[in-house]
Amino acid sequence: MCKNMPPLELAIQFHGHICPGLLIGVRVAEFVQKHLDISQDYDEELVAIVETDSCGVDAIQAILGCTFGKGNLIFNDYGKSVYTIASREKGRAVRVAQRFGATAFKESERFRQLNRKESLNEEETAEKENLIGVLFEKIMTMPLDELITWEDIELKMPGKAQIHATLQCADCGEGVMETRSHKTEAGILCIPCYQNRGGGSGV
Template sequence: MYATDNDPENLLAQAIAFHGHYCPGLLIGYRAAVLGLRNLGVERATDEELVAIAETDACGVDAVQVVTGCTLGKGNLLLRDWGKQVFLFGRRSDGRMIRVALRHGAMAAEAEGALPEDERRRRVRERIEAMTDDELFDVRWVGVSLPEPARIFKSVRCSRCGEGVMEARVRLRDGEPVCLECYGPEYTRRLT
């Protein structure tokens, strides 16, 4: 269904379909991912050979998943939500990693008056489409340790809620295994 080739137009169309609409944030993630892979000299990952780190939880992350093949489920997409339009892309084979950061002000709306939101987004998107990679992004090679490949952990039953939880996420309370949700001081199973 998704990304069986590396044709940029096909990948953009798939990113739009995956995300649900075409917005400036999705375009930023798409362009960052294409640029990152091009600089690394690699194509879309089929397994865990690439790693992507997103410093935002916004729209662009959806495009990064489609373009790079890095996903949360495979463990090669990491989310570090620092509220920045910054994406890092790395090769496991040699540890090389590139950081692609949106230049401050690149998405700034021009003085467009009281335009409807969809028109404002369209204009911002068109401006982003017209920008060169150098105008849009600050790109640099970085020395960041790549995370280890995903591991499968044993499931342990939480002594408080009874649900299964990954062993690596279990904490002990009074000598009994508890999930992180139950371990937290503000935990309640009641929804009000």
């Protein structure tokens, strides 16, 4: 993926297609870059805390460079289109939330109906493509303060990602990160094996 691509193209290439959620993520990422005066992350200069696992997060990863692999993308499963982005260098953080109902266009509901169908006929496929064009225009041109709210916040910056030892699970034999393993009388267990033996649901 070419880092010199425009943000929208980066996001589409990463996500694989255009959809309303991705476009919202693009606008959030572009706003954050301007608001915090930051560029794409290289080595954990930025931290993103996201409260959804929806399409918009792919734009955050592609444009801002915050990823699970680098350890600077933190997922809180709250089911909210909220993104907190922080810059270690700037010592600043901003929390961005999508406004409730901001994209409740009639085209959005029809797009969701079509998207839920397992297969589309030729007419429906053409309709969906047309809807994407309409939604693209609406989402990408609507005033930013009608789409999102934002506030600068104080954020205790999480530590940079650590490399931990890999241990072998006594049951399945697979490797498990030390910090995610359970020490038991049967030996070291990974979370699934620990749960299969009647252990708790967490680490």
